[in-house]
């Protein structure tokens with residue numbers, strides 16, 4: 001099983017949208033027959049559905065996947081409040097740590113699957129508890145990382161800082177995706193050019209502002225993405 005970790009310049013800038021696009025793109029690739037699933041280890045902001053806390057990101061990833069797994073496997077840490085997960089965990093009596101993330105990831109590694117698309121929460125440096133970060137787990141597990149840049153004013157700084165810190169931590173960003181989340185952003189082309197020039201990594205796609213995010217996969221170079229994962 002190959003994994004890809006989806007991080008972003010911020011919360012709410014397209015991780016689920018792009019992760020879903022990558023899952024669909026891998027599944028729909030001509031003359032391949034790949035089994036692909038999504039994993040949203042930590043989700044803050046859940047509703048009680050059939051007596052279980054469920055998050056819409058995890059449900060979206062489950063919907064586009066072509067293999068069925070239990071909700072609990074796809075989203076082991078489901079927190080009710082839509083706030084920073086480590087604060088929600090504290091309030092809700094949950095304990096999130098790297099050891100437990102390792103355990104859940106190990107279960108996926110025992111599963112018959114070609115690709116596991118792992119969606120982060122928030123941006124890169126997301127606290128798990130008082131001393132650990134989600135980023136440390138990603139680096140420990142040596143997952144190839146895709147950086148989603150949500151195009152809005154300020155994203156150049158966020159993208160460059162993220163790329164710098166990932167590299168400093170020993171993480172492996174294989175590429176970035178420009179995601180147009182603000183239809184009114186000025187100088188969009190110039191911003192994408194400025195990012196491409198400074199982010200020293202392949203651009204795996206430029207996703208336009210889409211009224212419905214059904215055909216995101218068309219804008220992602222799935223072949224290039226696959227070629228960058230060992």
Ligand SMILES: Nc1ncnc2c1ncn2[C@@H]1O[C@H](COP(=O)(O)OP(=O)(O)OP(=O)(O)O)[C@@H](O)[C@H]1O
Nearest residue numbers: 011012013014015016017122180181207208209210
């Ligand atoms: N290319 C796009 N065109 C139009 N709307 C988009 C695009 N990408 C994302 N969005 C919208 O922006 C919002 C945030 O996107 P998304 O949920 O994918 O972000 P996220 O990074 O996964 O957020 P979170 O940090 O909560 O997990 C959603 O309403 C989504 O539909």
Ligand SMILES: C[C@H](N)[C@H](N)CCCCCC(=O)O
Nearest residue numbers: 011044045082083084121122
């Ligand atoms: C609730 C929200 N949609 C995300 N799932 C969590 C975002 C956490 C951000 C934490 C932070 O960096 O301040």
Ligand SMILES: [Mg+2]
Nearest residue numbers: 015016057119
């Ligand atoms: Mg999301």
